[in-house]
Amino acid sequence: MTAEQSARLGSLYEQYGARMVRYSYSQLKRRGYDSASAWTVAEDIAQGMWVQVARDGARGPLLGDESLSEDSVRALLFYKTKHQVLGYVSGRAAGEVVVDFADPVTCNWLCPLMPSGCALVELPVYLATMVEALPEQERAALLLMLDGLDPRSMAEQLGCGDSTAVRMAESAVLMLQIDNPELSREPVALESLPQWEREALSELSPERRAALLRLESTTRQALLLKHQGLSKREIVKRLGLSHDATAAIVRCVSAPGAKAAPKAKSTGRRANSKFAQVADALRKDIKAMRPGDRLPRRVDLMARFGVGSRTIDNAWAVLRGEGLIEANGAYGYTVARSQDDMRQAA
Structure with a gap:
């Protein structure tokens, strides 16, 4: 690499390094990895992606084409990182499309685009208002994760264990999706669900039912089983989820203040506060x-x-x-x- 390319690589790493680790982590978690191993592997995967960019040098667009827009650079980095994840998980790295940044869940949570500031400073007003309404512990954990802190540092700041810190952040995301369905995927058809799910959903309010229909199937099923009174151990056994994943889901309905947190009306800041x-x-x-x-x-x-x-x-x-x-x-x-x-x- 030339000196200019090396400097550009350093600039890209400084701006996107932490994001690539977080994105790798989210992809691994979606594929069933537990929190501790996912963070370790995510760091290796992200590092491997940067090594590949360096090896490509001027042959690759990231270092060889200075005319690339910021959106194109970001898309290429996420694309390369996702291929690294797929290569680690299944030994293949082809056939995937570029991450859809128009998707609010992807943009706001899986790869938060906050290059220089705290979540409360950088998040859009509508999203900062949603975050402000979270229970205190979950909100604090989510902001720390969005700031790029690893689980150990999050735990130290929050005064809890590593896995608990990660569970609180994951529960915060789920709470946001439940209380703000527009952050989730399109709803599944009620008729396509098993009989027991349809019966369980019929016991909920229309708003709650509509929110759960937008969640991933295992998350929705765990919440429904919790609503029916099953313990975490019973949910783990029935659905085959990991203990950490189940604990994060269950926490979103059992965390202090989870049901009574008021919606923040303003994110303004007073000079004498x-x-x-x-x-x-x-x-x-x-x-x-x-x-x-x-x-x-x-x-x-x-x-x-x-x-x-x-x-x-x-x-x-x-x-x-x-x-x-x-x-x-x-x-x-x-x-x-x-x-x-x-x-x-x-």
Whole structure:
């Protein structure tokens, strides 16, 4: 590679590296891998994709064609990553189409397009409002995952185990799909379902029934069995799902606040609000820190300021939007490495 191509590869990796890992992870989870192994394999798959891009060099469009639009670059990267996943899973990497970014589920959750900021800053208003309405723990886990933190870092920030952190994020996505059917696929025909599913669905409200008809079959069946009173162990045995997958599904109907969370009406931020005060205090702390220094954990900040995780999320969103902090997978949130940003903070 030339120096220019090497620099372009580094720029692409910095912008899309974490996204490729998350996308590989989502693809592996859909194929039945458990959370722990999926993250490990996803990192290897994404790394293999970047190695292939480097080997292609000027022969490949990503490094050889500077006229490519950003949408084309993004589509090619997801396309190459998906082929790597297929190659790992089944030994073949052909016959797949480019990811459909017009699909709201794919765009908003499987490959969140947030190159520079926190979810609350970058998400469209309609989607940020939906996220704000989630129960506190699930919302916090989802935002951390969207920021690119790995399960261990998510767990440290949330004060729980790795698998629990991932389950909370996955439950958050499912809650969003249930409460906002427009984020899900087209509904299946009620007549095409087994008799027991039709009978179980008939016991639900029309709104709930319509939402469940848009979900994947195993997810819908697990929710219906939970509604009928079956335990997680019984659901695992009947449907053949993994324990982690079942726990994530069941959590979406049993999490504290899952049924009573009010819809947020606004995502505006007041200058004198608690999170603004927390952001001001952290901004002063950053002045005395060096680029790459690790910020305190979420749970420590909650204890320090006597606030909830939602306040900490909003404070982080402000600092992320200003470019003063960044998500660093293995270390949670760190001071931004840009010297320009640090001078602005000072």
